[in-house]
Amino acid sequence: MAEGDPATTRTFASAPAAALLASAFVVATCGLIYELLASTLASYLLGDSVTQFSTVIGSYLFAMGMGSWCSRYVKRDELRLFVRVELLIAVLGGFSAAGLFLLFPIVDHFRVALYGLVLAIGFLVGLEIPLLIRILRGFDFREVVSNVLTFDYVGALAASLLFPLVLMPYLGMIRTGFAFGFLNAAVALALLMVLPRGGRLRMERVAAVLILIALAAGFAASDRLQRWAEVAGYGEPVIYAESTRFQRIVITRRDADLRLYLNGNLQFSSRDEYRYHEALVHPAMGRVADPRNVLILGGGDGLAAREVLRYPQVRSLTLVDLDPGMTGLFQKSGMLTALNKGSLTDPRTRVINADGFRWAREATGSYDAIIVDFPDPVDYSIGKLYTETFYRAAARLLAPGGMMVVQSTSPLVAPKAYWTVATTIEAAGLTARGYHAYVPSFGEWGFILAARGAIPAQARFPEGRFLTAATEPQLYDFPPDMARRPTGVNRLDNQILVREFAEAWGKYEG
Amino acid sequence: MKADRRAVLGIGAGAVVCAGGAGALALRDPPLPPGELAGADMVRGHRLRDGGFPAPGRFEKAEVVIAGGGIAGLAAGWRLAEAEFGGFRLLELEDSIGGNARGGANAVSAYPLGAHYLPVPNREAGALRLMLRQLGMITGDRDGVPVYDPAQLCADLQERIFWQGRWQEGLIPRTGLSPADRRDLAAFQQAMAGFSARTGSDGRPAFAVPMAYSSRDAELRALDRQSFAAWLDAQGWRSPVLRAHVRYAMRDDYGTEPGDVSAWAGIHYFAARRGWAADGAGGNELTWPEGNARLARGMAERLGGRIAPGMIVHRVARDGDGLAIDAFDARRGDTVRLSARAAILAMPRFVAARVCPEAGGTEGFGYAPWLVANVTVDRMPRGRGVPLAWDNVSAASEALGYVVATHQGPAAISAGTVLTWYLPLSDMAPADARRLLVDRPAEEWKRIVRDDLLVSNPELEGAIRRIDLWRWGHAMIRPVPGFLDRADAAPPAPPLFLAHSDISGLSLFEEAHYRGVHAAEAAMAHLGHAHETLL
Secondary structure (H helix, E strand, O other), X not given: OOOOOHHHHOOOOOHHHHHHHHHHHHHHHHHHHHHHHHHHHHHHHHOXXXXXXXXXHXXXXXXXXXXXXXXXXXXXXXXXXXXXXXXXXXXXXXXHHHHHHHHOOOOOOHHHHHHHHHHXXXXXXXXXXXXXXXXXXXXXXXXXXXXXXXXXXXXXXXXXXXXXXXXXXXHHHHHHHHHHHHHHXXXXXXXXXXXXXXXXXXXXXXXXXXXXXXXXXXXXXXXXXXXXXXXXXXXXXXXXXXXXXXXXXXXXXXXXXXXXXXXXXXXXXXXXXXXXXXHHHHHHHXXXXXXXXXXXXXXXXXHHHHHHOOOOOOOEEEXXXXXXXXXXXXXXXXXXXXXXXXXXXXXXEXXXXXXXXXXXXXXXXXXXXXXXXXXXXXXXXXXXXXOHHHHHHHHHOXXXXXXXXEEOOOOOOOHHHHHHHHHHHHHOOOEEEEEEEEEOOOEEEEEEEEEOXXXXXXXXXXXXXXXOOOOHHHHHOOOHHHOOOOOOOOEOOEOHHHHHHHHHHOOOOO | OHHHHHHHHHHHHHHHHHHHHHHHHHOOOOOOOOOOEEEOOHHHHHHHHHOOOOOEEEEEEEEEEEEOOOHHHHHHHHHHHHOOOOOEXXXXXXXXXXXXXXXXXXXXXXXXXXXXXXXXOEOOOHHHHHHHHHXXXXXXXXXXXXXXXXXXXXXXXXXXXXXXXXXXXXXXXXXXOOHHHHHHHHHHHHHHHHHHHOEOOOXXXXXXXXXXXXXXXXXXXXXXXXXXXXXXXXXXXXXXXHHHHHHHHHHHHHOOOOOOOEHHHHHHHHHOOOEOOOOOOOOOEEEOOOOOHHHHHHHHHOOHHHEEOOEEEEEEEEEOOEEEEEEEEOOOOXXXXXXXXXXXXXXXXXXXXXXXXXXXXXXXXXXXXXXXEEEEEOOOOOOOEOOOOOEEEEOXXXXXXXXXXXXXXXXXXXXXXXXEEEEEOOOOOHHHHHHHHHHXXXXXXXXXXXXXXXXXXXXXXXXXXXXXXXXXXXXXXXXXXXXXXXXXXXXXXXXXXXXXXXXXXXXXXXXXXXXXXXXXXXXXXXXXXXOOOOO
């Protein structure tokens, strides 16, 4: 180790001075990485990347200015403070990505956390350069300023290249945060070891080692953190996220728009769900002379149930949904019961948590209307709920004169899949008739009416915001791009529907 | 300076500890899940080898005794019951029937312990089809073609393969193939289609299931004189993708490497299946959560109280015109001697030869050992690429992959499931492999199973609740070159009859069923019981 003090040797060739300059480089790299992380993360979570990058970078630079300005109040012991600042940045920056991801779904004002963190890191980074220059005050001022700023800017270049080319693709945001926090803390520890005066800073050494351990542990657990943070892939603020045994339930809210996602797939937007649910329920219910006994398969959000319960004749509504987590949520949360008008706790409603495929095949009973509202056939498990076997089982449960309706994906995006549902229902011995409605958040959406015999031409139902006696007959008109086409039958052992659906929606990764 | 150096060393050591700690966190080895280690009853099996059974203390009579409650024995019993032949008994060494087709169950699902599916049978498998009708697996006919119950045919998606980090549909990779791979795969498939369509000089199909219906054309039988690997080499097909697929197939059906499999048996795998079914289901399989235990149970239910488990048949000898069959009753601890007019030894040859030297030699009869693990998980496996299938094979693994028990379950969507993971110990001599199977501790096997699953399905980390291991010392007869001649060896004289898939040399449900039905009909013919042959 080189002897002497920078104040007396006055040459940058000495190890302590070289270490300090190297730290300027690392500090600059880390600083810019945290800034880029915060911007990227904000764009990812909040959308509108131009705004996010501008505001994050702006506030970060502003905070740096504040830090630099405040450095004047540091009267002595710059090295100790410099090391402490380094360690603080290591903690804040290192945990920034993981912390923000985890905070996102659980805090109401995410921006407060985001900008608070950006300002704090910016402030600390702003302190660094003035402190560093002062630590090196024994040297020729011209050289100090030139060297420190050179390393600072070169470090920034390194960061800006590394971030998009290496770090994002290979490490991801959470790991990158931990890795650079570790680097930050490691620089602090190295300075403590190399600088002759560093030996006095025992507390800082202990802190540095502890911080390194914490960051390494965070890095090792990144996969798990990433899983917890998966809810971050939504366009709107997440206000509720829960993994039940069967699925991931996420509810988002932007202003008055409440959205439900199951396993990342949009189920409804409160802005236009009335269009979907009125179209789902009333054409079938309106064709049953006296709908007393109604069955809903799926529909655990209770929105179809809300429409069914508008009929005063309904004596009993049986709702079979797989997931008690889902029906429980829509029975208890005030915000959600306001939306479904308490349909799941209505005395006429009986909620059964069971697998629809199994339940339908084992059930006995007779229902005047059966509303089939399952998720789209995105995989072969859900695909079983659209097979001939399933429709045969459901048809058994249909009372004389009863009607069934099946939500059947988009006839515009996936016309083949849509008409496959109709063909399959017919193969199960039922009469089928397709119709469609426009639901802005879904697009053009399709349904199939089914009955044992002929399907009545006229429907009588309580008028809604979307469906009226005048508009209902228009739903049965299919322009040529959605018109019926010949398809096969969706069978358990040959689920053509799943393939057609995936192909049409471009989600199939074969 | 010294103090400083010590501090540096101290911090260095601290850093090493910290890095080690981080490494340990990253590579931590969480405790293995619980689970049982079980298998064919070795104590009873070895007792048979070591002898020392008490002399008969009870004496009973039966018309026909079936010794062995695997598929061949059950099929023999089914055939006798079908012909309304009374007075037979079926003795099984184990406490439960089914042989390789046994199953287990836990709170999550029933699952197979071994054999787990039956391909839709060929047109020639008439006896089997009759049974499938009775068991409700064939529900009717359309234009004279059998219609299979869609709920018992393997549901879509049937198979997927983990290849270059992604799951693809089917068992042969479709991407990342070289022109040579594509050329060899196409040539191979074309050749197999040719064999499948081919008729021998005797007018029979070149390759049939049951194999007894295959042509005896000398040119075809000559294939049995070389290994499948040698035959493929001779065709010039060296594509690693093709050879890996062939290896998978040979280990899957025979538990044996292509270099040890007869070329006739190898081609039989690819060219003998011409499933006959309506609705395009001919290429599909019948399967159930508990695997072929469903078929075993279906047959057993028709035998009623004629089945006696826990009976170790240890001596079969001629006694006048009939036979004396000594069976040790494991529950009562005594030996009963059954005097029978005929006996069907429905047991593997190495056991049959021990209880009755007349049953024939054991030369050439080798058996492949397997390990089967039932892995209970509380998350469904996923992975990049196509969604979960029934049979999930990893090109990156020595194991044959896993089947999903709940795929055929009553529910469409399950939160958790049981994955049945298969590993034939084919890369060493069977005797050495059996020793390894016994000697390797259960914890080590579990680690192997877990680590293998997590390669193709890392999302299962932390979701494995149980790993139950099942060791099969003699799981499958190995169809080595020359095996075809064995089926031609003269059977023992009546009233002794043999029934086992090892006579066919192919460890398939259809073969065991055929041999059982064949022996039962021969016994009935010998005893003068009127019946119309199903064969």
